Amino acid sequence: MSLVPPPFDPELAAALELIKDVISPGLTLDQIDEIRQGPGIALLAELDLTLDGFFEVEDRKVPGPEGAPEISLLICRPTAAPASGPRPVIYHVHGGGMVIGNNRVGVDVPLAWAKEVDAVVVSVEYRLAPEHPHPAPVEDVYAGLVWTAEHVAELDADPERIVIAGASAGGGLSAALALLARDRKGPQVIGQVLMCPMLDDRNDTPSAHQMAGVGVWDRTANETGWSALLGEARGGPDVPAYAAPARAEDLSGLPPAFLDVGSAETFRDEVVAYASRIWQAGGVAELHVWPGGFHGFDGFAPQAAVSQAARAAQLRWLRRLLGS
């Protein structure tokens, strides 16, 4: 194996040049507070979540896991009457390496889909590591899904058409959520969109080694995120699948999955492996590996040609899934 990573796509490389002052490849535990209080998260609160009035937006406190605090759901419903019957729901789980972010982070992506396919978006807030290690984050995410499935009627939505989606840590949590819902016989989910998902705490794939010190979310950052979530257990023999879905023995019986990842990112190999294992288990998955993409490229440089292609592929899959 070569330790030389694949080259970045030319447009992405140029974009990285401009954002490198804000985004560095690595992340250590002591930097987490600084990022949480940095300008990025605050600026997200200024996002127009209504997309020029297309959606009405509500923050709803709903019950958390048993014995745990309430959780906050961001609910975005189209203001117009549904075109044809109850709407599908996109249940969104934000990213941020398990350690940063809120339910606004990355929600512009499902909102853009929802505008196209006339869906309701529910974005869940979950407790963050390291203050709240596993299973707090995934249990919050599960509790939000349970509430959503039970209250779809209030949202003019269709309980038979809930899609879960997330990027990065949100993608990993979505994959874990699909496993949990399957094993607990919880809410029915008809699809899982796993965008550059964070799946494997072992952090030891060829791509993890190739990308050390380069791009976005390198091997060090990944170790920081997983250690925050799992502590000493990270990389050891006893990590549960609901924390790191790559650890799941059985990937059968899952809803159809959409997976995408860049070829020049830490998660490349674990995402490709996860898709392969779904197929090996007789499941349904669509996998896109975008050449020269760094972690989260379509969010950092949405204008680039490869980002537009990635976004278009996500939407096309969703349209096929929902039959719209």
Next chain:
Amino acid sequence: MKELAGRLTALDPDAGAAVQVIAYFDRLAESRAGLEALVRGAAVLAGVPARLFDGERRVQVRVEADGTRRDSPVPPDPAWPSAALSPDGVPALWLERAGAAPSVVDAVILERAAGAVRQVLDRTRGRAPADDPASVETLLDATAPESARLHAARRLGLDPTARARALAPAYGPPRIAPEQTTDEPHPGRVGVGPAVPVLRLPESWAAARVALRFASEEPGRRVVHAEELGGLALLADLVAPGAEPPADVRALEAAAATAPWLLATLDAVASTTSLRAAATEINVHHSTLQDRLAHAEHLLGWPVRTPQGRFRLQLALTLRHLARA
């Protein structure tokens, strides 16, 4: 547009922005990004649509601020900030920013993007050299695929919808001239093909090469236009260059060997409207001409002062050119 942390957005026009613009386009150029990526870079960094139009090379790219490619039939507004691709060139790259005061960031974006665009065009479409031999050869080659010939036409800066003609010089490589070609002085014989659409230049080239065989070294008749040959062009197929010439040509050569004035005299008779004009042309007295022609008729074995004889002479002179190796 509010800049989200870590998301590439339009740059604020502050001092640091110029440095970022330079870094952005340097990086694109380094990884040999294509034209659309460069125009997209300009649009994204400026926060307004950007467009590239290079009529000479038939290139048109328009990208909106969100990165989507959307070409427009509406011509550019002269008031938009723009840049040329060469120091004395016409505007080719625009930022669609109406009614704004010139900004330093726009100027830097245009300058860096235009420089990178120029590099890509030079690399991929050539500098439009009028006489690039390889492109000319491709354009004149009937067996080359149409796409290759179109590409060659663009490299040569030829508008594929315009008409042009092929030129076949006796010495030197083939050339391509615009339809309205002026008869510039050629150093040697040259055949000029008919004006045709650019993709039919192989036909013009074939005709030009035939025309070249009718050209003579005498001043004034070095340039032969295929369009003026008419049925004479059919003769070209009858006489193979370098082969044994027909009997009348052999007679001409034998006669020419006896007197240095003979060929020029016969040529004057064949190409002028009267014997008087022929005498003037070669600068001899009318009676001298009559003496010379009597001598020539004796050597040739046929009269040159009757209509039929004059035609036979013209034919012999023409066949002589065609028989040339």
